[in-house]
Amino acid sequence: MIRVLHVAGSLYNDAMDWKGIDTILLDLDGTLLDRAFDDHFYFNVLPEHYALARGLSMEEARERLTGLYRAVEGELDWTDIDYWSRTLGLDVPALKASVRHRIAPHPDALLFLGYLQQRHMRVHLVTNAHPKSLAIKMEKTGVDKYLDRIVTAFDVGCLKSRREYWTNSQAILGFDPVTTLYVDDDEAALSAADMFGIRHLYLRSKPSSASPAHASAVYRSIETFHPLMK
Ligand SMILES: [Mg+2]
Structure with a gap:
């Protein structure tokens, strides 16, 4: 169920509509943290x-x-x-x-996490990162204090680009795909989540401060979280 969207840029003039969204799934590397x-x-x-x-x-x-x-x-x-x-x-x-x-969140990441906290959203981290990498990154950035749950690919048994990842992570987290918004810088992961039925999908198109942005032809692309906070 791939949705082809119109030209990026014309999409975000309106304020973000949070009605019908209660759970946010966020990737770590490239999405919350600078992949540089x-x-x-x-x-x-x-x-x-x-x-x-x-x-x-x-x-x-x-x-x-x-x-x-x-x-x-x-x-x-x-x-x-x-x-x-x-x-x-x-x-x-x-x-x-x-x-x-050198580990650092994107400049807008903590702002967005604070914004979600104010809106009383359930916020889960869904990451392919290994628990040992995760521990170093959480200790350095403090991102974990904004999160309800953290699920790594090692808890689930495969990477997010696999269809079965989403069945298994849903069993762990108990989210409703229809009321869930998911942001990742990995289009293959978004595509697997799309096949599973997660309704609100965004590609973080500028994962690294040191590299140019790459928008998706399929998914709504955001260079920062600011369009979601309008
Ligand atoms: Mg990533």
């Missing part, structure tokens, strides 16, 4: 340490890691930092913690 951290970690920090450990050039290390990343794309291993510790022979949680100063 993760991009930096996977494309700079990890290759740098892998290159040092294996006596490779940075370019060789990046190339090998890109191949390893691709091999588990769409699988739970992709975000499993214990899997990466085993595969690369590096202490990946410790490396992540060593660059935690």
Whole structure:
């Protein structure tokens, strides 16, 4: 049930209508938090340490890691930092913690979470992040104090881009898909949620402060949460 929407830009002149919405599902990386951290970690920090450990050039290390990343794309291993510790022979949680100063929410994220709190919405975090990454990010950003529940892909057993993710996460969280609004920067995850029947879907089209926005041709795209707070 894919809804094709009209031209982005003309959609948000009206105030957001919250009638009939009681639950908000929010992604973490790229949606609430600036994905510049993760991009930096996977494309700079990890290759740098892998290159040092294996006596490779940075370019060789990046190339090998890109191949390893691709091999588990769409699988739970992709975000499993214990899997990466085993595969690369590096202490990946410790490396992540060593660059935690770069972890930051998007400038509008806490504002939006406060806005939802004022409206007495149920707000759940639905993330593919591994519990160890999650712990570092929550400790650094304090986002968790705005959330009713946190469900990781490891609780559910698969990534959000899988249809069964939504059946299982609904069983855990008990949301009504018809009165639920879901924001993610991953279009494949929105598409799986769409197939499941979640009615109000938004793509966060600018996940990283360091990269340009990419609007969706299918889903309503927002660069920030401001259009939802009008
Ligand atoms: Mg994301």
